[in-house]
Each structure stands twice: as C-alpha cells, then as structure tokens.
Amino acid sequence: MARPLGEATREAYGKALAELGRENPNIVVLDGDLSKSTMTKYFAQEFPDRFFNVGIAEANMVGMAAGLAASGKIAFASSFACFVMCKAFDQMRLAVAYSGNNVKIVGTHGGISIGEDGVSQMGHEDIGLALSLPGFVVLVPADGAETREAVRAAAEHVGPVYIRVGRPKAPVVYENGCPHFRIGKAITLRDGDDVTLIANGLMVAAALDAAETLAQQGISARVLDMHTVRPLDEEAVEKAARETGAIVVAEEHLLYTGLASQVAMAVAKRYPVPMRFVGLYDYAESGAPDALMRKYGLTAEDIAREAVELVHMRQEAVV
Amino acid sequence: MVTTSVSVEQLERTARKLRRHIVKMLAIAGSGHPGGSLSAIDILTALFFGNVMRYDPKNPRWVERDRFILSKGHAVPALYAVLAEAGFIPEDWLWQLRKIDTPMQGHPSVKDIPAVEASTGSLGQGLSIGLGMALAARLDDKPYRVYVMIGDGESEEGQVWEAAMAASHFRVGNLTAILDYNRYQLDGAIGEIMSIEPVVAKWEAFGWAVREIDGHNMKQILEALHWAKEPREQPSIIIAHTVKGKGVSFMENNNEFHGKAPTQAELEQALAELAD
Numbered sequence A: 001m002a003r004p005l006g007e008a009t010r011e012a013y014g015k016a017l018a019e020l021g022r023e024n025p026n027i028v029v030l031d032g033d034l035s036k037s038t039m040t041k042y043f044a045q046e047f048p049d050r051f052f053n054v055g056i057a058e059a060n061m062v063g064m065a066a067g068l069a070a071s072g073k074i075a076f077a078s079s080f081a082c083f084v085m086c087k088a089f090d091q092m093r094l095a096v097a098y099s100g101n102n103v104k105i106v107g108t109h110g111g112i113s114i115g116e117d118g119v120s121q122m123g124h125e126d127i128g129l130a131l132s133l134p135g136f137v138v139l140v141p142a143d144g145a146e147t148r149e150a151v152r153a154a155a156e157h158v159g160p161v162y163i164r165v166g167r168p169k170a171p172v173v174y175e176n177g178c179p180h181f182r183i184g185k186a187i188t189l190r191d192g193d194d195v196t197l198i199a200n201g202l203m204v205a206a207a208l209d210a211a212e213t214l215a216q217q218g219i220s221a222r223v224l225d226m227h228t229v230r231p232l233d234e235e236a237v238e239k240a241a242r243e244t245g246a247i248v249v250a251e252e253h254l255l256y257t258g259l260a261s262q263v264a265m266a267v268a269k270r271y272p273v274p275m276r277f278v279g280l281y282d283y284a285e286s287g288a289p290d291a292l293m294r295k296y297g298l299t300a301e302d303i304a305r306e307a308v309e310l311v312h313m314r315q316e317a318v319v
Numbered sequence B: 001m002v003t004t005s006v007s008v009e010q011l012e013r014t015a016r017k018l019r020r021h022i023v024k025m026l027a028i029a030g031s032g033h034p035g036g037s038l039s040a041i042d043i044l045t046a047l048f049f050g051n052v053m054r055y056d057p058k059n060p061r062w063v064e065r066d067r068f069i070l071s072k073g074h075a076v077p078a079l080y081a082v083l084a085e086a087g088f089i090p091e092d093w094l095w096q097l098r099k100i101d102t103p104m105q106g107h108p109s110v111k112d113i114p115a116v117e118a119s120t121g122s123l124g125q126g127l128s129i130g131l132g133m134a135l136a137a138r139l140d141d142k143p144y145r146v147y148v149m150i151g152d153g154e155s156e157e158g159q160v161w162e163a164a165m166a167a168s169h170f171r172v173g174n175l176t177a178i179l180d181y182n183r184y185q186l187d188g189a190i191g192e193i194m195s196i197e198p199v200v201a202k203w204e205a206f207g208w209a210v211r212e213i214d215g216h217n218m219k220q221i222l223e224a225l226h227w228a229k230e231p232r233e234q235p236s237i238i239i240a241h242t243v244k245g246k247g248v249s250f251m252e253n254n255n256e257f258h259g260k261a262p263t264q265a266e267l268e269q270a271l272a273e274l275a276d
C-alpha cells in the first residue's frame, strides 16, 4: 500500500526556484547558511548576483528581504522552518505582514520527520506562527509536484506567503503533476460519504493510505488535500461536514495552532459535526523519521483509527 | 570533584580517546556533526579534566559547580564524550546517540541529561543563558564561573553581540566565552559566507578581556583557562584558533564533514589515525 517515494519537497522547492529565476529576473533569494539543506543552492549556482547568503542571522535575513521587496523585488527567504519563523518573527510581523511586503518565506525541514537532529531543529509550531500573522498566505504542499506549483503560485501572488516544506523524500501523491493547484482551493483526492480526512504535507499520503484501509472495512472516506491553510477553503470544509458528517484532520504540527485549529473554526462556524485530530501535542525527540512518526501518532493507522471511532460514534448516536 | 593534578600528556591522551569516541558514536548514529565536535574537543578536555572546572558527577546539579554551556549545540558528541569520561553518564550511552527512546538527543537537552546546562541547537542563544547564570552567581554570592563555547559561524547571530554588550555592561567577571574559531560554517568558509573579522578588535570593543590561542595546543589552552579565572571586573573570551575535523586527516578542513557521519570504512581509518 505504501506509495513510492518521490523527491523531497525541499528539493522540489530548490529546483522550482531556479526555474523561476530563469523566467523572472526580479526574483531574489536569501538564505542563512543553509543553502545546501534548503536547496536554494540551485538558485545560487545559476544566479549568484541575485542570491544573498547572510550567514547565521535569520532576523537580518528577513529584514533584508523586506527591504528588497519594498524596492520592487520578489524576495524568497529560506532557512529551517523553526529558525526562520521563530527567530525572525518580529521582522515578519512588522516589516513583512503589517507592511504588506512581497516576501516569500520558505521554511524547510518542517515537522518531526527531519528525524535525528531532534527538537531544536524541528518545526513544530512554524505554521501556527505564520497563521498568526494577518495577511500571510500559508501553504503546505504534499509532494514534489505540488511544491513546484505552490512555489510558482507564491511568486505570482502579490503579498506575503509562507511555504512549509520537509526534509525526507515525500511519497508521490500527484503522479502526473499537479495542474489544478490554486491557492485557497482544496484538492479532492478521493470521494466518499462516511467521513472526510483533511490533511496537508506528508500527512496527505497517510490520509490516502488510511482511506484505503477504511474502504476495506466498508467505510467510505473522502480525502482533501488542504495545501492552503490560509485562506482556508471553507466551502470545501462545509461541504465535507454536510455530506460526510464527520471530519478527521491530520497534520505534522502542534495541534494548538495549525490546520486542525483552522478547520475546527470553520466547522464550528458553518456546520458543526464531530471531529478528531491527528497531530502533535508536545515536542518530539531525536530518532529515525519513521519511528518518530509512529511514536507520535502520525501514521495512516492513526488516521484510520480516529475515523473508525468517529463513524461508530455517529452510528451509536443515530441508534 | 576533580582535584588531582594532570599532565599535558595525560590530557592529550584523553582528548585522543574522546576523539575516537566521537567518530565512533557518529558512525553508529549514522548522522551528526564530526567537524565542529573534533575542533572543540581539546578545549572541552582541558576544561573538564585539566583542573579548571569544579563539578561533581554524583551531584550534577550541585549549586556551586562551574557551568559549561555548549552554545554550538550541534557539537554535542564532544560534550557527551566528556560527560561520559567525567562519569556523568555511562559510556555505553554514547552508542545510543540520536536513537529514539533514549536520553541521547541530537542536540543538548536539559530535559534528558541533568549534566547538560542548557538546551541548545538553535544557534546564538548560549551566551545570554550563560550571562544569566553568571549574574545569578553574583546575586546568590556563589563562587561559580560560567563557560560558554560559541562557534565562529554562530557569532553571526545578533544575539551573541547583544549578550556581549550586556555582559560587559553588567561587569560579570565570572563569565568566560570560548570561540571555536575553525574558520568554517555550514555552507563553506566563514570568510566567504559572512566574515566576523576583525574578531579580536570586536570583542575588545565590546569591553571583554581577550586572549588568542592555538586551540589544539594543550598547554596554551590550560594557560588561557587559568588566565580567565584571574579576578577582574569584565568578562573574558578565549579566541581559540582550531581546525575543523582536527585529528582525522580526511576530515581536517574538509567541510563535507560539517554534518556528515563517517562510513564504516572511514571510521576504521579514523580510529587507526587516532590510535594511542
């Protein structure tokens, strides 16, 4: 059942950036001594004049990106998700979000699937931080193909964007590219009427696997790839609530402030139905990525289990 | 508490043994940072085993202990090797580095090992924490000293200079920084990515007492650490010129080994080079 692994989303990011650089001389890229990890090195190799490695200095990097953007550039600034969001948050707040500067922040190594380096390098709360900044579009692509589209869409969008990508190779979700990607529009990967699984990032592949398991148990699950956390596709959420009556949200992030919270808000506002959440409640630790995903409950089995309980709960309520 | 006197030769032998531990634990873990661990280990060896720091492995949280913070947290293999040698953690823990369900986190974590003084790994934070500890010693009238090791790349973080300014403003004489100046950061040579020169003049301008040494010359390291303990009303920094990957020929000044573990074959060669 396991899907074939494709390229890492950070790899797709780096390549997409180099592609964009060829098309648009206005694109500039900044990095904080991690260009070999964030993959901005591809852009740096081709366009050294439009690439600024600021050293280990994330706050300065985002401030510089704001200045470049205020002067007409499309500025992409990258570091690990935790460093760029946490260390440059104030700069993002005033110089980017409030000022409406055209800065694209791309945080790589998001989530706990970075593995052995452990907590200090993991983005557990990066999406929440991005969501707390009004005006920021927040994108969490699922695989390489979707990342490419997200990066393009971000460059075309005028205004601040945060894109979160990951370290490990990502299971392929979009075999033939992802041509229907639109900011703010969920992608329905599978239809179903007993329960809806809403996920982003690596959890999309897990949700698809969960849906297959559920099908074997006679439960028909809808799967939505919610690559855009803001602006959230509230129509798709409401439709899922109405038509399936139960929603499981899965994300590789602390549940307090990410996709789960956003979907729950939309459900509460538009059409309340029972919900379950698969994600993190605490910091993780060092370990092999797969082992961590198991230990912290971020697998297809975890999603399927929550879905089964939700469906049974609803059946009992009906009886 | 360590009180016996040790010779330079003994310390050099210990450092060589700890280098073997570092490459071995990284090879077993399959990931991690050899370069900056090997550049730092002579200094850590002198600090912990050269009658410099006061500590008690049976009582890691002893209030009067001297504190050591590894601000460049990715060099944690060097710290673990020293903590094992000092008796804070069992030696066989070293082979669990980075494994799930163990205390051996990939970066220093106060939640997992009591002898770790600060959780680090997001670069730039250690000196501020050390300054806070140094101020607490003064408030509580305790005799301890705080040592903080920072990287040269790490010195690019603004917070390092905020702490530097504050430490001299608050006139803490019980705070010593050690700069592991191995001239490389992650993306390449520090002079090419973001120069921190003139680094001696910078620290002097920030009001610190500065001493420059060869960070692999055990005698010079010991002298500098004892110099740092002399009473004064300003913080002190030892600028230690080091070699990234020191001690393993194919890792020396080869920044590929900034964040890459040795293979089994590489481990064997490294162990042969580091043999007693």
Ligand SMILES: Cc1ncc(C[n+]2csc(CCOP(=O)(O)OP(=O)(O)O)c2C)c(N)n1
Residues within 6 Å of the ligand: A032, A033, A034, A056, A083, A087, B033, B035, B036, B037, B039, B072, B074, B121, B122, B123, B124, B150, B151, B152, B153, B154, B155, B180, B182, B184, B185, B186, B244, B258
């Ligand atoms: C705030 C922050 N940004 C980026 C990183 C990623 N990173 C880990 S090690 C490193 C280079 C460190 O260079 P240096 O301080 O010179 O250490 P050394 O060469 O001694 O290993 C970087 C950029 C980090 N850990 N923290």
